[in-house]
Structures are given as structure tokens and as C-alpha cells.
Amino acid sequence: MKTILTIAGTVIGMSLMASAAHAGPTLDTIKKNDYVRCGVNTGLGGFSIPNSGGQWVGLDVDMCRAFAAAALGDANKVKFVPLSSEQRFTALQSGEIDVLSRNTTWTITREGELGALFGPVTYYDGQGFMVNKKLGVKSAKELNGATICVQPGTTTELNLSDYFHGNNMQFTPVVIDSLAQVNAAFFSGRCDVYTDDASALTAVRAAAPNSADYEILPERISKEPLAPAVRQGDDEWFDIVRWSIFATLQAEEWGITSQNVDTFKDTKNPDIQRFLGVTAGIGKPLHLDDKWAVNIVKQVGNYSEIYERNLGAKTPLKLDRGLNALWNKGGLMYAPPAR
Amino acid sequence: MPSEFQAPANVTLRPPVASLGPLGWLRANLFNSWPNTILTLLAVWLIVRVVPPVFNWAILDAVTGQQSAAACRAPGAGACWSFLSEKWRFILFGLYPPDQHWRPALVVLLIVTMLIVSCDRRLWGWALAAIWLTGLAVVFLLMAGGIFGLPYVDDTRWGGLPLTLIISVVGMVLGFPIAVALALGRRSELPVVRALCIGFIELVRGVPLISVLFMASVMIPLFLPRDVTIDKLLRAEVGYALFFSAYLAEAIRGGLQAIPRGQYEAADSLGLTYWQKTSKIILPQALKLVIAPMVNNFIGQFKDTSLVIIIGIFDLMMTAKTALSDPAWLGFYKEAYLFIAVIYFGFCFFMSRYSLWLERHLHRGQRR
Numbered sequence: 001m002k003t004i005l006t007i008a009g010t011v012i013g014m015s016l017m018a019s020a021a022h023a024g025p026t027l028d029t030i031k032k033n034d035y036v037r038c039g040v041n042t043g044l045g046g047f048s049i050p051n052s053g054g055q056w057v058g059l060d061v062d063m064c065r066a067f068a069a070a071a072l073g074d075a076n077k078v079k080f081v082p083l084s085s086e087q088r089f090t091a092l093q094s095g096e097i098d099v100l101s102r103n104t105t106w107t108i109t110r111e112g113e114l115g116a117l118f119g120p121v122t123y124y125d126g127q128g129f130m131v132n133k134k135l136g137v138k139s140a141k142e143l144n145g146a147t148i149c150v151q152p153g154t155t156t157e158l159n160l161s162d163y164f165h166g167n168n169m170q171f172t173p174v175v176i177d178s179l180a181q182v183n184a185a186f187f188s189g190r191c192d193v194y195t196d197d198a199s200a201l202t203a204v205r206a207a208a209p210n211s212a213d214y215e216i217l218p219e220r221i222s223k224e225p226l227a228p229a230v231r232q233g234d235d236e237w238f239d240i241v242r243w244s245i246f247a248t249l250q251a252e253e254w255g256i257t258s259q260n261v262d263t264f265k266d267t268k269n270p271d272i273q274r275f276l277g278v279t280a281g282i283g284k285p286l287h288l289d290d291k292w293a294v295n296i297v298k299q300v301g302n303y304s305e306i307y308e309r310n311l312g313a314k315t316p317l318k319l320d321r322g323l324n325a326l327w328n329k330g331g332l333m334y335a336p337p338a339r
Numbered sequence: 340m341p342s343e344f345q346a347p348a349n350v351t352l353r354p355p356v357a358s359l360g361p362l363g364w365l366r367a368n369l370f371n372s373w374p375n376t377i378l379t380l381l382a383v384w385l386i387v388r389v390v391p392p393v394f395n396w397a398i399l400d401a402v403t404g405q406q407s408a409a410a411c412r413a414p415g416a417g418a419c420w421s422f423l424s425e426k427w428r429f430i431l432f433g434l435y436p437p438d439q440h441w442r443p444a445l446v447v448l449l450i451v452t453m454l455i456v457s458c459d460r461r462l463w464g465w466a467l468a469a470i471w472l473t474g475l476a477v478v479f480l481l482m483a484g485g486i487f488g489l490p491y492v493d494d495t496r497w498g499g500l501p502l503t504l505i506i507s508v509v510g511m512v513l514g515f516p517i518a519v520a521l522a523l524g525r526r527s528e529l530p531v532v533r534a535l536c537i538g539f540i541e542l543v544r545g546v547p548l549i550s551v552l553f554m555a556s557v558m559i560p561l562f563l564p565r566d567v568t569i570d571k572l573l574r575a576e577v578g579y580a581l582f583f584s585a586y587l588a589e590a591i592r593g594g595l596q597a598i599p600r601g602q603y604e605a606a607d608s609l610g611l612t613y614w615q616k617t618s619k620i621i622l623p624q625a626l627k628l629v630i631a632p633m634v635n636n637f638i639g640q641f642k643d644t645s646l647v648i649i650i651g652i653f654d655l656m657m658t659a660k661t662a663l664s665d666p667a668w669l670g671f672y673k674e675a676y677l678f679i680a681v682i683y684f685g686f687c688f689f690m691s692r693y694s695l696w697l698e699r700h701l702h703r704g705q706r707r
Contacts, residue, residue, distance in 0.1 A: 042651045045666035052425055052665070054434040054496070081495055081571075082651040087557055094560030096568050207669035209412045316408075316666040 026098050026230070026237035027071060027287065035077040038064035039097040042082040045203055046311045046319070047103045047123075047226075056080050060101040062306045063122055063228055063245065065299070067099060070244040070292040075299035089114045092231055099241055101228040103199075116229040119241045124323035124332055126220030127159050128198035130205060133215050135192060140219035144169040149182050149191035151175070155222065160195055163221040183207075197224060199311075199319065206316040218322055240286050246335035247293040250275065251302035253326055253335065258301040261294060275338055282338060293338070303333065408668050422671040423678055426662040430678060433498015433653040439490065442481045443501040449478055450504045458693055460700070471512055478505065494572045498653030500682065506576060506644045506654065511637060513580035518587035523617065525592055536588075543585035548646055551578045556650040575647055583640045590632040594625035627701045634694035638687045655679055 030036050040048040040060055048058040065075040081097050092100045093115055103125075104110070106118040129148075131137050140163075148171050150157055157175070164171050174191045176182040183204055186194040194201065198216060205211045228245070230238050251257070254272055256264055264272055273279045277290035286292065300306065303326075311319040325331025358366070369379040400417030402410050404424065411419035423430075432443045453474045457467055482501065485491035497505075524536035543551070555578035556571060563569065598621055606616040626633075645656035653661070659675045662668065 042653075042657065043661035043664040045664050045669070049664055049666075050429065050434050050661060052429050052662075053437050054429060054432070054498075056434075079493060079495060082653065084649055084651045086553070087650060090557045090560060094563070094568065096560055096571070203666065203669060206666050209414065316669075 026234045027240065030071050030098055030237075033079075034072065035079045036064060036068040036071060036099065037079045037081055037097045038067070039081050039083045039088055039091050039100040039102050040064065041102045042084060044103055045206070046199065046315065046317045048080075048101070057310065059123060059306060059310045060103060060226075060228070062300055062310065063101050064099070066244045066248060066296045067101075067241055069295040069299045070240055070247070070286075070288060073289075073291065073295050075295070089116060092116060092229060095231075098237070099228055099230050103226045104229060106225045106227045106229075110229070115232050117232045117238055118227040118229045119238070120245045120335075121225040121227045121332070122245060123199075123226040124220070125197050125199050125224035125226055126323070127156060127195060127222040127224075128201055128220055129217045130186075130194040130196075130201045130214055131192060131217060132189075133213055137217065140217045140221070141167065141169075143171065143193060145171070146192040147172045147174060147190070148193040148195055149174045149176065149186045150195050151179065151182055152177055156196060159222045197222075198322070199317075202311075202317040202319050205318075211316075211318075216320070218320065220323060236287060240288065243286060243338070244292075244296055245303075246338065247275075247296050248300070248303040248306060249326065249333050249335035250338055251293075251297045252304045252333075253328070256297055256302060257305055258298055261297050271337070271339060408671075411671065419671045419674050422662075422668055422674050425668065426665075426675070427678070429499075430655070430658045430662050430675070431499045433502065433658045434496040435492060435498060435501075436490075436496070439484075439492065442484070442489070442492075443497075443499070446478050446481050446501045447504060449474060449481075450501075450508055454508075454689075458697075475509065475512065494570060497572070499658045500655050502653065503641075503644050503655040506579060506647065506652075507641045509576055510580045510583050510640060510644075513576075514584035514587060514640075517580065517584035518591055519622070521584060521588035522591035522595060525588065526595055540585045540588055543582055544589070548579075548582050548643055549649060551582045552646060552650050554578065571650070572652060575650060575652060579640075579644070579647075583636070583643075586640075587633065587636050590629050590636055591625065593632065594627075594629035595621065597628050598624055630694055630698050630701070634690055638690050641686060641690070642683060655682065 038061075040056065040058075043049045044058070046058055048056060048060040051057050061080065064078045064080065068078045069075040081091065083091050083097075083100075083102060085102075088100055088102055088104065089110070091097045100116070101122075103123070104118075105125075106121065110116050111118055129140050129143065131143075137143065143164075148160065150160055150173055152175050157173070160171075160173070171193075174185060176185055182194070185191060186204075187208055194204070196204070198220060201216050205214050205216070208214065228241060230241055251261075254264075254269075254275075256272070256276075261276070264276055265278060267273060267276075267278075270279070274281050276294045277283070277292075280290050283290040283292055301309070307321065307324065308314060311317050312321075321329075321331060323332050325333065327334040370376045396417040398417075400415060401420050402416050402418070403420045406421040408419075408422070410416065411421060428437065428440060432440050435443050453471060456462060456470060462470070480486065481489070482497055482505070483492060483494065521536050521540055524532045525540065527533045527536070552575055555574040559574055560568065602620060602624070603616070606620045611619070644654055647654050648657045648660070656679065659679045663670070663672060663675050
């Protein structure tokens with residue numbers, strides 16, 4: 001096993017050296033191909049999944065479209081490469097994809113050792129609690145003495161007991177291995193609470209016969225920041241990915257949507273004028289034209305539109321914004337000024 | 340003896356009720372001994388317990404037509420065939436652009452036709468090879484497009500049943516000659532050839548298909564320069580064909596070993612060269628002997644295509660699983676898996692029936 005690890009390490013190491021030597025600008029490749037190659041999940045509802053018509057939909061997928069809108073001016077110029085979780089970093093390292101947008105948690109190991117560079121967080125996931133609305137509970141702090149359904153896993157159980165001990169609360173765990181059985185236990189009322197990553201909880205809820213009876217509490221007790229990643233060594237492309245995401249956030253902050261973006265052309269606000277390319281200046285730092293931000297907003301939408309379309313109240317997942325709200329609305333989403 | 344038998348005159352015997360007619364049949368076949376009586380009663384009990392609920396689920400309580408998932412989740416609802424009417428095109432054709440679905444449909448038809456045509460023994464030989472090569476070229480052109488006014492469709496968008504068939508059939512077409520070569524090589528008298536063939540077969544048979552696919556999809560790109568990327572589907576296909584050929588080679592070797600020594604010696608004494616001997620005397624007899632294990636391999640490898648799921652290729656199994664992860668339609672496992680099970684069964688059953696027919700047909704000489 002150790003030898004295999006050493007060999008794997010050497011192989012990855014060699015490929016990294018190779019990447020340093022060949023670090024060709026990704027943007028040139030993208031312009032030559034005339035599409036962005038975007039690594040996505042093979043099927044995760046709300047993030048990246050083909051719909052009944054074979055079209056990719058989801059938050060991660062829309063971010064890919066935003067990168068294409070910025071780099072090529074057309075949100076449809078994306079080649080989606082579905083990847084399993086084992087393949088994703090190899091695909092990035094080997095140059096099979098230009099950007100990885102596949103619900104990937106940003107960690108120090110992945111950034112330091114796997115040669116990836118993570119962009120801004122597009123979705124703050126984390127372990128949460130689901131309860132029956134009949135309990136009348138509005139916060140995880142009110143869960144003292146609850147019976148909690150949990151799958152035995154690496155960190156889910158641990159986070160749970162840490163959270164309750166940290167808040168001086170008692171709980172009775174009901175530990176069940178199989179997903180189907182733990183769902184059955186919760187929906188039959190054997191436990192008061194079900195804990196897992198919030199996005200997983202919503203999927204469990206969406207499949208329930210009476211999904212409206214259940215609520216996911218706002219607290220997140222672990223950190224799972226999901227972010228797109230690019231190869232190290234190409235800062236120009238990294239900037240484009242980063243600022244494309246910021247542009248969706250900035251547009252939401254200003255209330256610019258794909259519907260009303262044209263009405264903002266006559267605005268007096270110089271920041272918005274520059275953002276929309278009415279006055280020059282926003283394209284040069286990224287080596288793009290001044291229309292890149294307006295292309296994103298017009299063709300893909302602002303962050304709120306992307307979120308509501310894929311995860312929001314009108315979708316079966318019905319996921320609250322929570323931590324993913326803008327910074328001035330109690331969330332963590334914050335874009336640096338585009339000037 | 341019969342001459343001593345005197346039939347009693349004017350006595351009309353009734354037919355023995357207990358040994359003829361329906362009752363007799365029941366006694367002879369279902370209740371002829373205590374263990375069989377118990378088994379029969381058990382089977383009746385099982386049928387009574389299983390069939391009505393399944394019938395209710397699949398037909399009486401089923402939700403059909405263009406209904407929403409909510410209708411299927413209503414209490415008391417049975418099978419959700421609405422799920423299939425919503426998703427059948429996605430499950431069959433995957434990510435392929437919906438307005439071009441006639442192309443993969445035609446591909447499925449073409450491959451099935453080629454399989455049926457190959458069953459006709461009059462075509463065996465170069466004609467069949469030509470049919471397959473042209474056929475596969477047409478399949479590729481139809482799927483990829485880019486000429487004759489067909490829009491180009493990248494192979495990352497291929498999926499579903501046509502992809503499963505393509506992986507499987509191309510695996511057979513590529514793998515079969517390699518397998519014959521490996522089987523011959525393994526029995527060769529040239530030490531290097533023999534060692535290479537044994538080494539390859541044992542190496543490939545010694546690892547699971549999943550790890551071969553992983554090597555093809557994860558390791559190979561790391562050894563290539565940054566600007567060279569070999570297509571993911573091609574890599575998987577080659578790995579798959581090589582894996583398959585190692586197994587098939589062993590089946591064929593069994594056939595080669597079953598040919599009596601005298602056949603080889605007779606060919607040698609006629610002064611035939613190695614290739615004449617092999618192609619005209621040994622292989623035709625050997626391949627005939629191993630039809631059953633070969634078809635067993637074909638069926639196995641057809642179902643093994645579903646393992647490409649782990650490297651993110653949308654075969655039939657993967658499209659079904661993806662259809663199940665759609666947030667609007669979560670949880671209709673039974674319907675989805677039943678649907679693809681029927682498709683897989685259809686193809687495998689066809690192969691196995693054909694092989695039975697072929698065996699009977701080719702063994703006429705030996706039948707007594």
C-alpha cells in the first residue's frame with residue numbers, strides 16, 4: 001500500500017512539475033476551442049444534473065455558464081465533462097478540463113497538495129438539522145433532550161456530539177447505517193431530528209410523501225464550503241473564474257437581474273456604469289472586453305436568480321439562503337468592489 | 340404371454356379417473372409424493388401471496404400518464420409509470436440533444452439489425468467483417484455527425500442504450516480477434532510470444548474491471564503531455580476491449596486444447612503451413628466447441644458495461660440513476676430499475692437463445 005502511495009505521489013508530483021513547465025494560458029486554449037471545458041458532477045440535484053431533456057441544470061452548472069459568458073461572450077459555449085469524485089482532480093491536473101465546478105469542498109490539502117486553486121465559495125454547505133414542523137422548533141438551540149437520527153460516518157456523528165456538548169445540551173442518538181432505513185426511522189417518527197449535510201437533508205425531504213411537513217433549521221454545525229477550482233499556475237484564468245462569481249454577487253447586491261439589466265444602462269451610478277461596460281475599465285484587468293460582466297448577468301443571471309432557479313423555494317429542494325445570503329442580509333456572500 | 344390373456348366379455352371399464360384427465364395429471368405431476376405435495380402447496384401459497392399485490396402495484400393502483408411526482412407520492416399509489424413517461428427518453432438516450440434523438444434511435448436499430456444479420460451463417464466470412472466495419476462507421480457518423488448536414492454532437496453527450504450497445508459491440512469486435520490471437524499465442528511454441536500472452540492474460544485477469552477502467556481514465560492522462568488528451572470514451576473502450584479479450588482468450592484456449600492431437604498431425608502431414616492449419620482446421624473446430632462459454636462471456640461483458648458508471652460515462656445504467664436523482668422525481672427506484680432490467684434482459688435473452696440454436700445447428704454432425 002505504501003509503495004502504491006509513493007508511486008501515486010510521484011506520478012502526481014511529476015504531473016505537477018509538468019504543469020509548471022507547460023503552464024500555457026488556459027484562456028488561450030479556451031479561445032482556440034471556443035468553449036470552456038467544465039468538470040461537473042454526474043448527477044446531484046440542484047447542483048449539476050441533466051434534466052429530462054438532457055440539458056445540464058444546477059448551481060455548479062450555471063457557474064460554468066457564467067465563466068463561458070465572461071470568457072467567450074456566450075453562456076452556451078460550455079462543454080460539460082461529467083466526473084466521478086475520484087476523477088475530478090486528475091481531470092483538472094491533466095488538462096482535460098479548464099475548471100472544476102463539482103460541489104467540491106475547499107480544504108487546505110486539496111489546495112496545497114492536489115495542485116488546485118479554489119475560487120470564491122459558490123455555496124456554503126454544512127451539517128444541519130431537519131425537524132417535523134409539528135415540534136414547533138425554530139432553532140437548533142431548542143433541541144435539548146431530542147432523539148436524533150444519524151448515519152454513522154466520518155464526521156457527521158462527531159460534529160453532532162461536539163455541538164451538543166458545546167452547548168450543554170443532551171440528546172439520544174439513533175444510529176442507523178442504511179440511508180433507506182434512517183429515512184424510514186425519521187419519517188415514521190422514531191426520531192425528532194435528522195442530521196446530515198443540509199443539501200443532503202433537502203434531497204431526503206424532497207422524496208418524502210409529505211415534504212411540506214418538515215423544516216430544516218437555519219444552523220450549520222460544520223463547514224463545507226463548495227467552490228470551483230482551477231489549476232495552479234494560471235493566474236489570468238483564475239482571475240476570470242473568481243471575478244465571474246463576484247459579478248453574480250455584485251449584480252444581486254445592486255438588484256440587477258437578467259430581466260432588468262437593460263434598464264440600468266442610463267444609471268447615474270459610476271460603479272454600475274463601469275460594471276455594465278457603459279464606461280470603460282472593467283475588462284482590462286481580466287484581459288477581456290468591457291461587456292463580460294453584463295454578459296454574465298444577461299445570459300445567466302445574478303446569484304439570487306441562479307440560486308432560486310436551482311435550490312430556492314420554487315424548486316423541490318426548497319433550500320433557504322441561510323449562509324448563502326448576501327453579506328448585508330445576514331449571509332456570507334461578499335464581493336470585493338469592482339473598480 | 341399376451342395370447343393367454345382373456346378379456347372379460349361385455350364389461351365396459353370406466354377410464355381410471357385417478358390416472359387420466361386433469362385429475363390424473365395433477366396427481367402425476369404435482370401430488371405424486373409427500374415432498375412434492377408440500378412443495379406444490381407452498382408454491383400455491385406463494386403465488387397467492389405475491390401475485391395479487393404485484394398486480395395491484397403494477398396495474399390497478401399505478402399512476403399513469405403525464406402526472407406529477409406528487410400524484411405518485413399520494414398514499415396508496417402504486418407504480419409510478421408517469422416517472423417513465425417523463426424520463427424514458429432521457430434513460431434511453433441520455434444527454435443527446437432531444438431534437439436529434441432519431442439518430443441514436445437509428446443507431447440502436449442498426450446495431451440490432453447487424454446482430455441479427457450476423458446470425459445468418461451464409462454471411463459468415465469476409466462479408467460479415469465488411470458489414471460490421473461499414474456498420475460501425477455509419478454508427479459513428481450518425482452519433483457524432485458533423486457532415487451531411489447533421490449537427491456535430493460531442494461524445495460527452497452520448498448516452499443511454501446506444502452507448503451501452505456501442506461500448507459492448509465495439510468491445511466484442513475489437514476484443515474477439517485479440518482474444519483469438521492471445522489464445523493461439525498462449526499455445527505457441529515460440530517462448531517470447533507465449534510468455535507475453537500468458538503475462539498479458541494473467542495480468543488482466545488478475546485485476547478487477549473497475550481498476551482497469553480507472554487506470555484508463557485516471558492514470559493514462561497523467562502520463563500524457565498537457566495538450567494531448569485522448570478521448571475519455573476511447574480510453575474506456577480500449578481498456579474494456581483488452582479486459583474482455585483476456586477472458587475470451589481463455590475460453591478459446593479451452594476449445595483449442597479439446598481438438599485431438601491427430602487433427603494437428605494430420606494437417607502437418609498434409610504439408611499445410613501453420614496459418615493454413617490454424618485457419619482451416621483448428622480454429623473452425625475449436626470455436627464451434629466453445630460457443631457456450633463464449634456467449635457466456637458476451638452476456639457477461641454486455642452487463643459489465645454498466646461499470647463505466649464509475650468514470651462518469653452515461654451508459655443505460657447511469658442515465659437511469661441520474662433520472663432518479665432529479666430533485667422533482669426522487670425515489671422511484673422500482674420503476675427505473677424495472678425499466679432497464681427489461682431492456683438488459685431482452686438483449687441477454689436474445690443472445691442466449693441464439694447461442695442454443697447455433698450449437699444445435701453446428702453439432703448436427705455429432706448428433707446421434
